[in-house]
Amino acid sequence: MKHFALVFLLAILVPQECFHVSVEARDDFVRTRGIHFMLNGYPYYANGFNAYWLMYTASDPSQRFKVSNAFREAASHGLTVARTWAFSDGGYRPLQYSPGFYNEQMFTVRPSLIFIFFLPFNMSFSCWTCYVCIFYFECCLCVVGMKGLDFVVSEARKYGIKLILSLVNNYENFGGKKQYVNWARSHGQYLTSDDDFFRSPVVKGYYMNHVRTVLNRYNRFTGMHYKDDPTIMAWELMNEPRCTSDPSGRTIQAWITEMASFLKSIDRNHLLEAGLEGFYGQSTPQRKTMNPGFNIGTDFIANNRIPAIDFATVHCYPDQWVSSSNIQYQLSFLNNWLSAHFIDAQYHIKKPILVAEFGKSFKGSSSYERDEVFNSVYYKIYASAKRGGAASGALFWQLLTEGMESFQDGYGIILGQSSSTANLIARQSRKLYLIRKIFARVANMRRWQRARARGFSGSGGGNGGRYIDN
Template sequence: MVAAGGNGLLFPILGFASCVVFIYMSFSDLSLSYHHESELSFVTRNGTQFMVDGKILYVNGWNSYWLMDHAVDEYSRYRIGSMLQAGAKMGLTVCRTWAFNDGDYNALQLSPGRFDERVFKALDHVIAEARKHGVRLLLSLVNNLQAYGGKTQYVKWAWQDGVGLSSSNDSFFFDPSIRRYFKNYVLTLLTRKNTITGIEYRNDPIIFGWELINEPRCMSDPSGDTLQDWLDEMSAFVKSIDNKHLLTVGLEGFYGPKSPKRLTVNPEFWAATLGADFIRNSEIANVDFASVHIYPDHWFHVQEFEEKLNFLSKWMLSHIEDGDNELKKPVMFTEYGLSNLNKDFEQSQRDRFYKTILDTIYKSAKRNGSGGGALVWQFLIEGMEEFNDDFGMVPWQRAATYKLFTKQSCRLTKLPGSVLQNKNLKELCSKRP
């Protein structure tokens, strides 16, 4: 009786123990899998070069600013994996996207210090998908423009809280209360533990780096001192939390009054009055690489296409020369595009525009120059027409354009000392001469 009773009790215990062991082993395997993935190396900098595991990383990539926003809802979430997988198949290594949405629809930050966990989980998903497809992310932290809240929303919050010093959008840069709001946001974001991978953002090497602010301008202070002070403080703050990732500003690349010899490179005289200064802003010690945008359609109103191409070459070469000789840092052209709203627009013009940019990067890379890479604005997938602008495209819908980007991926990878960063590159480039 005792023996029978003992066996009757023993079998359920053994069954329960087996379940516990199975569950433990399953989660242990998952943990090991993520631990293995986390052994991916961080991108670092050695002088004017991006480095991974002692080899040079030249960047060929793109912008899809919309990833977090579209990851919130189940019906659109598939677009994230589809876009990242498509980019990876093209041999692209970096995607730039927004890691902010302040007070807008699907806001990540609802009000200062208040976050929507549903949207944070969407950003977790974006980062996890990037790991899955081997595409690194350049994550931008706030917008100078009003889209997705931007500095305008921070100023509104300060007024609503009764602490705002000024109604000017530029008070974002000098109001101490708004600076505290932004620092709290940065701290929350960088120390966020991804609910899918279990890795804190600041410890995740799939993140290429952080961008302080998209296209900063402080027009109320053309001397540039106000913006410079903000960049000094915020770059040091980011590095105090996370010294593993690279950091850039997010500049358009305009030269300011502290760079008198370069003012003639600017598109027009107004570019020196915006409170930003490419060299001065980029030489801050905590800024690891310089960022530049290329939009002659927005900057000129009377130029013909050939004139825009001439400007484009001078613009890029000037900034690469600054990276080589003044900054001693990599220069990344983090946005570039040609508008399809131009009255004389033809798709072949866009291909020539892209080719000029990609060729300039390749020539710099061949001589170990500071031209670290370029990110086209912007890629989408089919069915996203309402989110498009006059620069966007589905890259695989035009064979000539698609070929430009895959060719660039391959020739950069074949340079001496270059790292084979994308697992698709070996197969992709074996098909090319």
């Protein structure tokens, strides 16, 4: 009954223009309308998690159960979005081991490599026979090969979890921009800095090829191309892009503009975000005082105003960024940081904003302090959401499951252990779900009222007073 009363209260208090809800085809793609995410015509809020390790772990058939367990535990706690890597460039068990060449266990394999492998064993056969064998092997591999990223997408779909897939790393982990630059150097390019990732036409060509390959990937588990799969909520151009060699921000601005336009030329079904941490730049010098001592060539306002970028992101690690301070100061920094970004997203960028990474390490701190950080982030999200603001959810760093001690970086949370933090996460999921249902009912109430008004003017009796819930 109290929820029903809240529906009427919101119908009175929430402005009509706050949500422009209309009946849409149920295609299950998350979209944006103004400062809100929308799913099948209704506001959508993301309570979720980061798990960079999903593809890497799924590439080993004996370990895929950990991916399934993670999604199962996440769904049982109401989590709806996972952010993970769609890259692994060079190094050990790579997705892309050379520009344009991919690993089957992670993704797919080039037939030329199979030819090299088979040729010594088929010297007594004709060349035609060799090619027949190669083709047959490739087909079999496509059918039975355990492709890591394909499996992740399939399992996410099974458990009703949307994915944000990041396409390259700023850092050396899993290759990143350094690996791309080294590939270009090995092909004769004279590059002096890893930041040439953003400037070199050759390196940009490598990256664009990777984008094209991933977006056009056909997933044999789901029977869909990635660019057509609504399981994917959004693409991320880069995990935490930084260009310290150009603090003016012009290099990053030009790169995001070019790559966002390129990606959208291939895929207009999905949302796109840049992967920003939220540091302010030259476009808002008065805001730069909020940055925790970083000047890395990004600009939260200007970068997110690029038309092909659909929503803003912000990261927050007060225990790293203001590490010399006590927990009270860290929480104060956190609240001010989020408040400023939520306001700027709503009134200056005019797009939704997602807290794409946040957390607190348990190393050197208590579970109480970690819970205080989670409480602060979740309260800010909830307060914004219930009044129709731009804040649309948060993804903690990071989700693990049993038997993943080697991935523990101090921030890992195992939901199956029923910790106080896990309980906070589940509670936030319920609160955001309730807000979505309430706003859906408010919208349906208004739709019914309009239909009833038309009925009284001679068009019939509307829908008979029934609510249409989603």
